[in-house]
Amino acid sequence: MMDIALFRLPDGRAWIGQGPFExxxxxxxxxxxxxxxxxxxxxxxxxxxxxxxxxxxxxxxxQGAGWNGAQLPHIQWAKPATEWFKMAFRRIRRxxxxxxxxxxVPVLTERGTITEGDPVRLLERVMTAPPNTWGYGWxxxxxxxxxxxxxxxxRAKGNRVETMALAGTAKPGDQTAFLTDVKEIExxxxxxxxxxxxxxxxxxxxREPRGLCQAAKxxxxxxxxxxxxxKPIEPGALVREVHPTPAVGCLPREEHWLARLREYREQLExxxxxxxxxxxxxxxxxxxxxxxxxxxxLSWKGHEAQLPSGCGIVGxxxxxxxxxxxxxKREAVVSMLGL
Numbered sequence: 001m002m003d004i005a006l007f008r009l010p011d012g013r014a015w016i017g018q019g020p021f022e023x024x025x026x027x028x029x030x031x032x033x034x035x036x037x038x039x040x041x042x043x044x045x046x047x048x049x050x051x052x053x054x055x056x057x058x059x060x061x062x063q064g065a066g067w068n069g070a071q072l073p074h075i076q077w078a079k080p081a082t083e084w085f086k087m088a089f090r091r092i093r094r095x096x097x098x099x100x101x102x103x104x105v106p107v108l109t110e111r112g113t114i115t116e117g118d119p120v121r122l123l124e125r126v127m128t129a130p131p132n133t134w135g136y137g138w139x140x141x142x143x144x145x146x147x148x149x150x151x152x153x154x155r156a157k158g159n160r161v162e163t164m165a166l167a168g169t170a171k172p173g174d175q176t177a178f179l180t181d182v183k184e185i186e187x188x189x190x191x192x193x194x195x196x197x198x199x200x201x202x203x204x205x206x207r208e209p210r211g212l213c214q215a216a217k218x219x220x221x222x223x224x225x226x227x228x229x230x231k232p233i234e235p236g237a238l239v240r241e242v243h244p245t246p247a248v249g250c251l252p253r254e255e256h257w258l259a260r261l262r263e264y265r266e267q268l269e270x271x272x273x274x275x276x277x278x279x280x281x282x283x284x285x286x287x288x289x290x291x292x293x294x295x296x297x298l299s300w301k302g303h304e305a306q307l308p309s310g311c312g313i314v315g316x317x318x319x320x321x322x323x324x325x326x327x328x329k330r331e332a333v334v335s336m337l338g339l
Contacts, residue, residue: 005034005048006123006146007280008135009290014127015280016061017050024049027235032283035291036138038272039248040262041240053283058127073117075305075339080110082323088264089322092313103190104250104261107270107310108326114303122146122298125337132215134292136278145273147297148336150215151247153277154238157288159229161238163199165191167247167312168221169325172214183316185210188221190314191247198242199227215296217332235289239277248275248293248310271299274308296333307333 003019017034023045027033032053037046054060088106095101119139126135129148137146154163168184170177178184188210199205205227213222233241244250250257279291298307309329311322333339 003141004120004123004137004139004144005036005050006126006135006137007034007278007290008127008129008148010131010134012057012131014056014061014135015283016054016056017048018052018054020051021048022051023047025236027281027289030283031281031287033281034138035236035239035277035279035281037239037276037278039244039265039270039274039276040272041243041277042272046236056127058124061124061127070118070121071116072121072338073119074115075112076115077110077112077305077307077334080108084268085323086319088268089313089317089319092264093317096313096315096317101257102251103187103246103312103314104257104264105246105248105275105310105312106264107268107274107308109268109270109274109306109308110330112305112307114300114305119144119146119298119300119305122337122339129336130215132213133296134290136292136294136297138273138278143299143301145271145294145297145299147294147333149292149295149297150213150220151293151295153243153245153279153291153293155288155290156235156238157286159203159232160226161199161202161229162224162226163195163242164225165195165223165245165247166213166220167191169311169329170219171328172217172219175212175219178219179212183314184221186316187312187314188223190251190312191245192223192225194246194251194253195225195242199225202233202241203227203229217335218328235279235281235291239279239291243277244275245293246312248295270308271306273297273299275310296329296336298333298337309333 008014
């Protein structure tokens with residue numbers, strides 16, 4: 001099976017690209033190109049143009065991907081250990097309470113063994129994920145990652161850029177208490193403030209009132225923001241300007257704290273895709289660029305599977321609450337992918 005990239009919009013439109021892929025440091029003209037990088041943006045040529053590109057629907061996915069007889073996978077998950085994550089949580093919270101750090105997002109990864117089938121078939125579940133999510137997938141020989149994220153990093157067309165702050169999490173049944181939860185509101189507003197300040201250097205920012213987003217059995221606070229750019233900016237440069245947001249990174253966004261974040265991610269063996277930007281520029285006349293945050297997904301290499309989830313640590317965070325949130329997020333992915 002050749003290399004595959006997939007991107008699906010909330011309205012159901014989707015594109016699948018087949019390799020070989022040609023790599024570029026900046027988005028080439030004409031669109032029809034994917035942006036694929038890791039959390040640290042370590043690939044200097046993240047724009048990937050496929051040899052073949054097809055616009056697909058859920059019922060035509062197999063035609064574009066070519067399953068070659070592959071079956072849906074079965075994964076045996078192992079219960080994650082608390083020790084290393086609890087240590088990271090305590091250290092981060094200590095820095096937050098000392099006012100040196102405002103927020104940081106550690107990630108816990110549940111691991112499993114693929115006992116049968118091929119995860120590439122999970123692209124079918126990505127295509128039928130909730131309509132307020134963006135589907136993504138990057139699959140190479142024997143490894144890959146995929147998912148359906150509710151978090152838009154930005155959508156850019158012409159001099160108009162749209163984005164969102166998506167932070168604060170609860171189960172849908174907890175809506176009444178969630179609306180007045182001081183900790184969750186604080187976590188959300190940190191992301192709003194960051195995006196407003198970063199994008200404010202590029203143009204005039206407008207913010208809609210804080211609302212709610214329900215996706216894959218979870219409830220989040222969502223604030224939509226938009227900016228009219230003073231001058232054009234290449235999409236990859238815009239990624240570097242805003243990623244990582246405090247929704248998946250840290251605040252302050254200083255090299256000292258980014259280095260500490262990378263250290264925690266390395267210690268906790270977080271897959272590189274998790275929290276990374278993933279994007280697509282539509283082909284043809286539209287040239288709309290969609291860039292999302294790759295969460296609510298899983299990765300694999302050979303027979304080893306990884307299911308990561310993250311939580312934002314702020315002053316009001318409590319370990320038991322965050323541990324529960326991590327579990328709820330992983331359960332939402334398992335349910336969405338039919339695992």
